[in-house]
């Protein structure tokens with residue numbers, strides 16, 4: 001189901017949680033909204049789910065207006081399923097019944113519903129916990145029950161509010177794969193909100209970077225990573241440094257080197273680690289920080305005189321204070 005949002009506004013007192021957001025998510029897309037705590041992600045999700053009334057604007061699902069100045073379709077009639085940070089499980093039901101409930105609610109017999117539910121419990125690695133009550137589970141396990149229940153609900157749009165936040169890194173990685181596979185298999189549209197840009201990039205077909213109730217940029221993960229719309233997006237997504245440079249056409253001058261660049265319009269060049277290579281004949285810079293990342297070292301190097309700092313990956317170890325020659329192989333000119 002496609003999601004259309006037009007000029008959506010929501011304030012809490014003087015604070016604008018949604019500041020006139022508009023976007024369109026095509027049917028079957030995995031859409032991730034990423035942004036820092038308090039930027040308005042949950043408010044946006046709640047408004048689409050029908051759990052929060054916007055002050056202004058319009059929301060449509062598959063072209064059908066579910067909310068505007070005149071209409072406000074109740075949450076349960078929007079065919080959206082929500083997985084919250086807070087799990088929202090039924091405490092009096094076993095894990096299996098929590099997951100089978102969406103089937104039972106639609107009239108499937110108990111035995112068949114439990115059989116279907118057991119497949120989803122297997123997906124989230126909770127088969128052994130089927131008979132427990134939610135209060136006898138860890139936070140991460142409860143989250144997985146909520147995900148399994150979402151898989152069981154026949155919703156056409158699934159809204160997820162940081163569903164993986166409480167999982168340990170290994171399980172989180174596995175669940176990312178499961179979620180994406182489920183999304184592809186089921187043909188649902190997914191809106192997934194997270195403050196973790198790595199997670200957003202791993203999952204999304206389209207993603208938006210949100211700040212202060214607005215989208216700073218909306219595009220494919222590759223678009224946003226390779227061509228950030230401004231310095232705030234560049235700083236938020238992945239590692240890199242913004243370097244002042246003389247830009248002329250497709251070239252920039254950085255520390256005496258002529259560097260091929262993409263983009264146009266400004267004099268700030270965004271340089272990713274992949275754009276910086278050790279080269280004994282390159283510009284002399286000093287290592288400021290260095291840490292091992294398994295197979296390579298992540299470092300920050302600086303030039304005091306030019307006041308330039310860059311991030312790079314080194315295939316070998318070095319020490320803070322070491323001087324190193326660096327060559328710049330590319331960059332993205334941030335729009336002015």
Ligand SMILES: Nc1ncnc2c1ncn2[C@@H]1O[C@H](COP(=O)(O)OP(=O)(O)OP(=O)(O)O)[C@@H](O)[C@H]1O
Nearest residue numbers: 012015017035036037038039040041042043044195
């Ligand atoms: N019911 C409410 N009453 C007052 N202020 C609220 C309410 N709900 C949200 N806010 C405020 O609106 C802003 C956006 O909140 P929201 O929960 O949407 O952010 P978020 O991006 O999801 O944050 P987080 O990642 O921490 O969950 C915050 O400043 C928050 O304090």
